Amino acid sequence: MRIATWNINSLRARTERVVxxxxxxxxxxxxxxxxKARPEQLDLxxxxxxxxxxxxxxxxxWNGVGILSRVGLEDVRTEVEALPTYPEDETGVLxxxxxxxxxxxxxxxxxxxxxxxxxxxxxHYAYKLRWLDAVRAEGERALAADPExxxxxxxxxxxxxLDEDVWDMAAFEGATxxxxxxxxxxxxxxxxxxxxxxxxxxxxxxxxxxxxxxxLRFPKKEGMRIDFALGSPAVQRAVVDARIDRDERKGKGxxxxxxxxxxxxx
DNA sequence: ATGGTTGAGCATCAA
Numbered sequence: 001m002r003i004a005t006w007n008i009n010s011l012r013a014r015t016e017r018v019v020x021x022x023x024x025x026x027x028x029x030x031x032x033x034x035x036k037a038r039p040e041q042l043d044l045x046x047x048x049x050x051x052x053x054x055x056x057x058x059x060x061x062w063n064g065v066g067i068l069s070r071v072g073l074e075d076v077r078t079e080v081e082a083l084p085t086y087p088e089d090e091t092g093v094l095x096x097x098x099x100x101x102x103x104x105x106x107x108x109x110x111x112x113x114x115x116x117x118x119x120x121x122x123x124h125y126a127y128k129l130r131w132l133d134a135v136r137a138e139g140e141r142a143l144a145a146d147p148e149x150x151x152x153x154x155x156x157x158x159x160x161x162l163d164e165d166v167w168d169m170a171a172f173e174g175a176t177x178x179x180x181x182x183x184x185x186x187x188x189x190x191x192x193x194x195x196x197x198x199x200x201x202x203x204x205x206x207x208x209x210x211x212x213x214x215x216l217r218f219p220k221k222e223g224m225r226i227d228f229a230l231g232s233p234a235v236q237r238a239v240v241d242a243r244i245d246r247d248e249r250k251g252k253g254x255x256x257x258x259x260x261x262x263x264x265x266x
Numbered sequence: 267a268t269g270g271t272t273g274a275g276c277a278t279c280a281a
Contacts, residue, residue: 009272009273009281010272010273010274012273012274013272013273013274034273034281036273036274037274061273061274061275061279061280062273062274062279062280062281116280116281118280118281158281212271212281213270213271213272213281214269214270214271214272215269215270215271255272256271256272256281
């Protein structure tokens with residue numbers, strides 16, 4: 001089974017790109033982030049025609065997550081226990097940043113769009129840390145219930161866990177994505193039993209999943225590794241290959257993120 | 267000029 005995760009930065013703007021990607025890479029299950037649409041705004045017929053079941057979750061114009069699967073899609077969930085909300089009772093804007101389903105042979109795949117954090121002194125940053133802790137708690141819960149659980153947390157984590165995961169640490173002084181609390185929150189999920197499934201097959205430095213549209217970051221090879229697939233021990237044992245599809249960042253109309261692909265023999 | 271784009275939706279916010 002081939003699974004992938006991709007921050008698509010508007011599914012409506014890139015439906016044809018996604019269909020072409022699924023075909024070109026023969027992907028069975030795709031976790032999508034940053035749909036930039038509510039589900040009722042989406043036309044999913046191209047995916048359904050290609051044989052994919054679709055589960056989408058979105059509540060505003062900025063976020064939104066989804067899963068496409070041609071190997072089954074059951075027991076869809078869109079939240080975990082203790083998931084924080086933002087903003088706290090201020091504007092009433094709701095968020096939709098996670099969705100999961102059982103795909104293939106008993107694999108629970110989560111598509112996560114971790115809050116950006118914005119600035120270190122912004123409330124969104126504290127929200128991000130609490131949000132990541134809720135993911136950790138869900139991971140611990142799943143492993144406590146079943147040590148052989150097949151669980152993957154995939155998506156845009158908006159954290160660069162290592163110094164080598166950004167092109168220049170000096171450029172990130174005082175910025176989010178590289179701070180120790182964010183890295184500790186990411187490591188806590190790993191330490192709960194969910195290893196990075198891709199890094200062993202695509203080691204850094206200089207290996208990224210995101211390049212800002214601004215300042216010619218992609219041609220200058222100035223990117224960040226912030227998209228991951230973290231898997232439970234049973235999934236770790238099933239990985240046979242993984243890669244970052246940097247080609248999808250090329251050309252007119254690309255997302256600012258590249259897809260991350262993992263091959264499993266469960 | 268802090269180095270300047272993209273998407274959603276229509277002024278500006280988010281990333």
